[in-house]
Amino acid sequence: MPVAQLSRVRKSILPLIEDDWSSIANRELPDLSEKDGVSSLQSWNLHVYMRAAARMGTGSNDILPSDVIFIEPPLAHG
Amino acid sequence: MYDLVIRNGKVVDGTGAPAYDADIAVKGNRIVKIGKVTEGAREEVDATGKVVSPGFIDPHTHFDAQLLWDGCAKPALAHGVTTIVPGNCSLSLAPLKAKHRMKLVGMFNQIEEMPLKAFKEGVVWDWETFSEYITRIRKGLAINVAPLVGHSVIRLWVMNEAATERTATDAEIAEMQGVLRECLDAGAAGLSTSYVDMDEKLLPVPSRYADAREVEALASVLGEYGRVLQIVPEFYDSDLTIARLDQLAELSLKYNIPTTFSPLFMNADNVDAVNRVMARVDEQFARGARVWPQVQTRPIDISFSFSVPSLLFMRFPSWYRIMRFGTPEEIIAFFSDADNRKKLIPEVAPLQGLWPTLVLRHVETDANQKYVGKTLKEIAELRNTTPIEAMMDLSVEEGLEAHFLSAGMGHNDDAKVAGLLNHPHVHIGASDGGAHILSFSTYGDTGYLFSHFVRDLNLMTVELAVKKITSDTAAIWGIPDRGLLKEGMIADIAVFDLSTIARGEEKFVNDVPGDGHRYVRDSHGVDTVIVGGGIAWSEAEGYQDVRGEVLPGVREMAAA
Numbered sequence: 001m002p003v004a005q006l007s008r009v010r011k012s013i014l015p016l017i018e019d020d021w022s023s024i025a026n027r028e029l030p031d032l033s034e035k036d037g038v039s040s041l042q043s044w045n046l047h048v049y050m051r052a053a054a055r056m057g058t059g060s061n062d063i064l065p066s067d068v069i070f071i072e073p074p075l076a077h078g
Numbered sequence: 079m080y081d082l083v084i085r086n087g088k089v090v091d092g093t094g095a096p097a098y099d100a101d102i103a104v105k106g107n108r109i110v111k112i113g114k115v116t117e118g119a120r121e122e123v124d125a126t127g128k129v130v131s132p133g134f135i136d137p138h139t140h141f142d143a144q145l146l147w148d149g150c151a152k153p154a155l156a157h158g159v160t161t162i163v164p165g166n167c168s169l170s171l172a173p174l175k176a177k178h179r180m181k182l183v184g185m186f187n188q189i190e191e192m193p194l195k196a197f198k199e200g201v202v203w204d205w206e207t208f209s210e211y212i213t214r215i216r217k218g219l220a221i222n223v224a225p226l227v228g229h230s231v232i233r234l235w236v237m238n239e240a241a242t243e244r245t246a247t248d249a250e251i252a253e254m255q256g257v258l259r260e261c262l263d264a265g266a267a268g269l270s271t272s273y274v275d276m277d278e279k280l281l282p283v284p285s286r287y288a289d290a291r292e293v294e295a296l297a298s299v300l301g302e303y304g305r306v307l308q309i310v311p312e313f314y315d316s317d318l319t320i321a322r323l324d325q326l327a328e329l330s331l332k333y334n335i336p337t338t339f340s341p342l343f344m345n346a347d348n349v350d351a352v353n354r355v356m357a358r359v360d361e362q363f364a365r366g367a368r369v370w371p372q373v374q375t376r377p378i379d380i381s382f383s384f385s386v387p388s389l390l391f392m393r394f395p396s397w398y399r400i401m402r403f404g405t406p407e408e409i410i411a412f413f414s415d416a417d418n419r420k421k422l423i424p425e426v427a428p429l430q431g432l433w434p435t436l437v438l439r440h441v442e443t444d445a446n447q448k449y450v451g452k453t454l455k456e457i458a459e460l461r462n463t464t465p466i467e468a469m470m471d472l473s474v475e476e477g478l479e480a481h482f483l484s485a486g487m488g489h490n491d492d493a494k495v496a497g498l499l500n501h502p503h504v505h506i507g508a509s510d511g512g513a514h515i516l517s518f519s520t521y522g523d524t525g526y527l528f529s530h531f532v533r534d535l536n537l538m539t540v541e542l543a544v545k546k547i548t549s550d551t552a553a554i555w556g557i558p559d560r561g562l563l564k565e566g567m568i569a570d571i572a573v574f575d576l577s578t579i580a581r582g583e584e585k586f587v588n589d590v591p592g593d594g595h596r597y598v599r600d601s602h603g604v605d606t607v608i609v610g611g612g613i614a615w616s617e618a619e620g621y622q623d624v625r626g627e628v629l630p631g632v633r634e635m636a637a638a
Contacts, residue, residue, distance in 0.1 A: 001364040001365045006365070007357070007358075009358065010320075010321070012321045014325070016289075017245055047312060047315065047318065065245045065288060066273055066285070066290075068273075070317065074317060077350065
């Protein structure tokens with residue numbers, strides 16, 4: 001099966017070196033302001049954002065290099 | 079004259095073909111004849127009325143430490159398991175510099191619930207490299223071992239403290255590739271990594287600081303050897319699991335490697351999610367990727383006491399932190415304090431339906447023996463209190479040695495779980511053998527497969543069940559010459575009675591170094607277990623021959 005025929009799943013990326021919420025927002029959500037982009041990313045990625053709130057994160061950057069970061073909201077599943 | 083003959087058995091050969099009646103003759107470590115065997119042998123096994131199958135292969139275990147004091151991986155061998163895969167979830171005991179030993183022990187304690195005392199009193203630390211560790215466990219090995227090397231450990235070896243601080247440089251990644259090659263050359267079956275686990279400080283394990291290029295660089299080395307990449311994905315969320323399996327699929331296709339992820343549980347509240355994950359698995363297999371989800375056979379039962387941090391409390395910081403970091407005296411004082419209790423009880427409100435159902439399974443004092451076997455609801459009524467208060471009271475009274483059981487917490491819808499187990503792209507495994515020893519027994523999953531799904535519920539054929547835990551597993555893991563009953567194959571064999579096989583009752587035993595305890599299950603209905611042509615265990619004689627090997631072995635075997 002060619003990759004193009006895979007069914008659609010929620011879009012995500014793996015972070016580049018030094019990526020943070022702002023850099024991902026600017027790169028992946030260019031149509032949004034940085035503030036709105038960051039806010040959207042955080043709301044779609046509670047597995048990362050809430051880790052910091054639970055004091056299980058890693059300093060100032062919530063994002064670990066291995067994290068999956070969703071760049072759109074959850075899809076509707078019928 | 080043969081060395082061993084198994085007579086009159088019902089042969090289930092691991093191919094999935096229908097069972098047939100035959101004798102099996104063994105010379106040295108190989109099966110030399112299957113059929114009617116008229117010649118005699120130095121040893122004979124009467125398998126009349128019993129199934130004769132390849133020995134079972136358990137692909138997800140954490141016997142890394144236990145193998146240092148127990149080359150049988152008891153009681154796994156007695157359940158018919160002839161090969162185990164330790165080193166899962168990014169954690170192995172090698173390669174390991176002396177200065178990192180306590181760090182790794184802390185991680186094993188946190189993630190796999192292995193007691194610190196067992197390491198202190200059961201382990202003589204006389205290795206650093208993977209090769210030295212293999213040499214160490216080979217002594218007295220009665221079960222075959224196909225060890226993974228842990229990504230977190232390789233990172234620690236190369237980056238030291240920076241392993242939990244940052245991404246690796248190009249030079250460090252190249253060094254990790256070199257270390258991985260050394261491990262694979264020494265006999266590692268592949269690499270394991272984790273995207274969820276936390277270390278002894280409740281911070282992410284080293285593998286979680288690796289970016290995609292590091293993982294890809296290591297996968298490229300696995301590609302040189304055709305060996306396995308195992309991961310623990312964010313299994314609590316199907317979108318995350320699918321993103322991870324897509325990542326694995328790309329690595330599988332690009333480097334022509336088998337990959338596997340575990341666990342995958344089927345619970346009442348995630349049926350649609352699991353179906354989505356499996357649909358994606360099927361699509362990726364259709365592309366040619368090998369992305370095997372591992373599914374365990376047993377339902378989720380969790381036992382706990384307040385003396386060790388339990389998985390059950392991981393979501394509740396006040397509870398988990400005191401159990402994780404407090405001394406026994408501090409924990410007792412904490413739960414004795416009425417003000418603390420006022421804060422603690424609301425925090426675990428999401429589990430308020432659970433407390434009344436918990437069963438008290440073990441206490442130390444005579445005074446409380448009368449409550450053993452009762453639910454907390456029943457005990458609370460007898461003591462005129464609430465179930466959660468009763469749990470805390472008993473824990474304090476017992477010096478934290480009150481043990482509770484939460485049974486059937488998930489993965490217990492038989493029809494749905496059977497659907498998964500029968501799925502052609504599901505890899506049966508994920509036992510976690512040797513880990514979580516104070517939370518549940520990780521032994522006997524194969525007995526449960528045969529007794530529950532094959533015999534009692536008739537939801538799976540014995541031929542398919544055997545195939546999935548023998549030849550399928552050997553094929554996925556690249557383990558040569560095992561997993562099938564066929565002339566020329568190595569004689570790893572299980573003889574069992576399908577009418578009586580079972581996983582046995584869970585019991586609490588005191589056989590862990592450092593005067594430690596664990597939950598185990600004795601095998602039932604398993605008659606004889608043969609490893610490398612020798613009887614490694616029998617119901618009549620117990621543990622015997624010691625012919626276990628490290629698989630798939632040195633590099634030339636993998637390349638063959």
